[in-house]
Amino acid sequence: MSEHSHPTPGLYVxxxxxxxxxxxxxxxxxxxxxxxxxxxxxLTIAVIKAVLVVLFFMHVHYSSxxxxxxxxxxxxxxxxxxxxxxxxxxxxxxLPQ
Amino acid sequence: MSTATxxxxxxxxxxHFLNDNYGIRSWLLTKDHKRIAILYLFSITFFFLIGGxxxxxxxxxxxxxxxxxxxxxxxxxxxxxxxxxxxxxxLIPSVPAVLGNFLVPIMVGTKDxxxxxxxxxxxxxxxxxxxxSMAAMVSGGVDSGWTFYAPLSSGYLKTHxxxxxxxxxxxxxxxIFTGLNFIVTVxxxxxxxxTWGRLPLFVWSNYAASLIMILxxxxxxxxxxxxALERGFxxxxxxxxxxxxxxxxxxxxxxxxxxxxxxxxxxxxxxISEIVPCFSRKRVFGYSFVAFSSVAIxxxxxxxxxxxxxxxxxxxYSALVFSLLSYAVAIPSAVKVFNWTATMYKGSIEMSTPMLxxxxxxxxxxxxGLTGLFLAALGLDIHIHDTYFVIAHFxxxxxxxxxxxxxxxxxxWWPKITGRMYPEAPAKLAALITFIGFNLTFFPQFILxxxxxxxxxxxxxxxFQVLNVLSSAGASxxxxxxxxxxxxxxxxxxxxxxxxxxxWQATGLEWETSSPPPTHNFHEIPIVTKDPxxxxxxxxxxxxx
Ligand SMILES: [Cu+2]
Numbered sequence: 001m002s003e004h005s006h007p008t009p010g011l012y013v014x015x016x017x018x019x020x021x022x023x024x025x026x027x028x029x030x031x032x033x034x035x036x037x038x039x040x041x042x043l044t045i046a047v048i049k050a051v052l053v054v055l056f057f058m059h060v061h062y063s064s065x066x067x068x069x070x071x072x073x074x075x076x077x078x079x080x081x082x083x084x085x086x087x088x089x090x091x092x093x094x095l096p097q
Numbered sequence: 098m099s100t101a102t103x104x105x106x107x108x109x110x111x112x113h114f115l116n117d118n119y120g121i122r123s124w125l126l127t128k129d130h131k132r133i134a135i136l137y138l139f140s141i142t143f144f145f146l147i148g149g150x151x152x153x154x155x156x157x158x159x160x161x162x163x164x165x166x167x168x169x170x171x172x173x174x175x176x177x178x179x180x181x182x183x184x185x186x187x188l189i190p191s192v193p194a195v196l197g198n199f200l201v202p203i204m205v206g207t208k209d210x211x212x213x214x215x216x217x218x219x220x221x222x223x224x225x226x227x228x229x230s231m232a233a234m235v236s237g238g239v240d241s242g243w244t245f246y247a248p249l250s251s252g253y254l255k256t257h258x259x260x261x262x263x264x265x266x267x268x269x270x271x272x273i274f275t276g277l278n279f280i281v282t283v284x285x286x287x288x289x290x291x292t293w294g295r296l297p298l299f300v301w302s303n304y305a306a307s308l309i310m311i312l313x314x315x316x317x318x319x320x321x322x323x324x325a326l327e328r329g330f331x332x333x334x335x336x337x338x339x340x341x342x343x344x345x346x347x348x349x350x351x352x353x354x355x356x357x358x359x360x361x362x363x364x365x366x367x368x369i370s371e372i373v374p375c376f377s378r379k380r381v382f383g384y385s386f387v388a389f390s391s392v393a394i395x396x397x398x399x400x401x402x403x404x405x406x407x408x409x410x411x412x413x414y415s416a417l418v419f420s421l422l423s424y425a426v427a428i429p430s431a432v433k434v435f436n437w438t439a440t441m442y443k444g445s446i447e448m449s450t451p452m453l454x455x456x457x458x459x460x461x462x463x464x465x466g467l468t469g470l471f472l473a474a475l476g477l478d479i480h481i482h483d484t485y486f487v488i489a490h491f492x493x494x495x496x497x498x499x500x501x502x503x504x505x506x507x508x509x510w511w512p513k514i515t516g517r518m519y520p521e522a523p524a525k526l527a528a529l530i531t532f533i534g535f536n537l538t539f540f541p542q543f544i545l546x547x548x549x550x551x552x553x554x555x556x557x558x559x560x561f562q563v564l565n566v567l568s569s570a571g572a573s574x575x576x577x578x579x580x581x582x583x584x585x586x587x588x589x590x591x592x593x594x595x596x597x598x599x600x601w602q603a604t605g606l607e608w609e610t611s612s613p614p615p616t617h618n619f620h621e622i623p624i625v626t627k628d629p630x631x632x633x634x635x636x637x638x639x640x641x642x
Contacts, residue, residue, distance in 0.1 A: 066284075073312065074312065077312045077313075077399065080399055080400060081316065081348075081349075081352050084400060084402075084403070084415075084419075085345075085348045085352075087412070087414070087415045087418060088344070088348070088403065088411040088412045088415035089412075090412075091412040091414040091415055092411070092412040094412065094414060
């Protein structure tokens, strides 16, 4: 629909570099034991990378509001699944004795 | 239909979508949503009959308590294939892919769905999925239950679980494509004047079901892929022996499969919302409440899934939340039931075949829905979980509700689809037989379940035999009720009375065009100036020339 603006080749290169940096960071941090923060850090980097891909490589940043709403709905629904499932896992140990 | 004034007998239109083109090619490569609907009609009828054969064999087996007819393993395969065929290959596509495909573009006043080729692709995917499932069936069957619970399915069973799962995944994509098409069509292709507030309730409910299709279906695909990875490559996801978590499978499975219940029932509710005002000759009561309750069901239906897992070891606090939310989702369903009854109140009710089905739907769905509340109650669920009470509950919703709505809709729009009327007397008889057979089959199952007969068991204590025999007897009556329409629908194609554009004097754009409609639905795109249910008022739709 809104084809007026497109990412430039330069921007593509910047995003690519950011993704490579993210990958190296994940790999590097894997050698440091952060305890329970291990998955948190790894997932945070992964999410940032995914967002960059969706916004620029998949052109969502330049798309219509309806496209953005659609994608946000998908993400929001994923969050529903995760949060509501965690409502089970995180409260299992609360069981009164 | 005899009135004092002479009525000109309607004639078949010279050119329509059925005779626009001939030959197998014109059907298999068609991009016409109406022809694709008919392709779907034949295919889902085929899978319904297969699923029905399995159901009959189950009921035959349960005539005697000691499991004399089939081996226990065979029995497990029977109920698995019954469930898979009926859920994934009949109930989910039934109303959306047949009636929705045919009607949504006509009802919003446009030529076709937004993506006709994707629509055709969706049918091919459905058939490919069906082929995989049939292949799994003929090469020995699968005995995991339609729910595929891990680690049973991923680590222990020796049957073709992956092949069946692939079939279900592919069929899932066909339903995503249908949903996508409906959503884009409703957003982008409404005729001038067809505002959201004038959208027929059938379109609203299919729109809501489409939201679930595109938001939920990917999750079942991912779940089954993970299952296949664990089964094929021993990657530990669900099996505790491999470091996985079996409850995680149930969370992921039901995240889709509970909302899937609403994919099945919402379009059926849409059918009822069309039939009831038409045969009550009244404007639908509380249009916007009925419309928005569909969307509310679609959204809230996503946060109740763990009511399937109360005895699976989930946290009691979480169970409490899911139980409360399950109660909450009953509200929009109740809104619909009350509004249909209020529509009928003081209406001029005509007991035609579609109306008989609609009234059966309202009663049976209410029983099915209310017994769902029994199951959502944390205490009671411990007693009746995984018993025949559950079987009876969801068959009241799925067969008493959904199949009834589908049959009602098929009768209601049959004259529009084929241009000919079905014979009214045998149709009423079939509706009656279906209703009696259905209740005889499933009501005893409520009692059996409450008395403690577990589902999926191959044998049962002798004191349960009387109720089981009643149920099996009912199943044979039900089978007659389902087979009759096949006969008289086929008969009507040649001998049925010519219907004319609007045999029911119904409102709605689909009744403005000829029956069967021309390939592009309308000769001129209509301009909508009226509410959708302007019964008893001037319901004319102006056409620009
Ligand atoms: Cu449920």
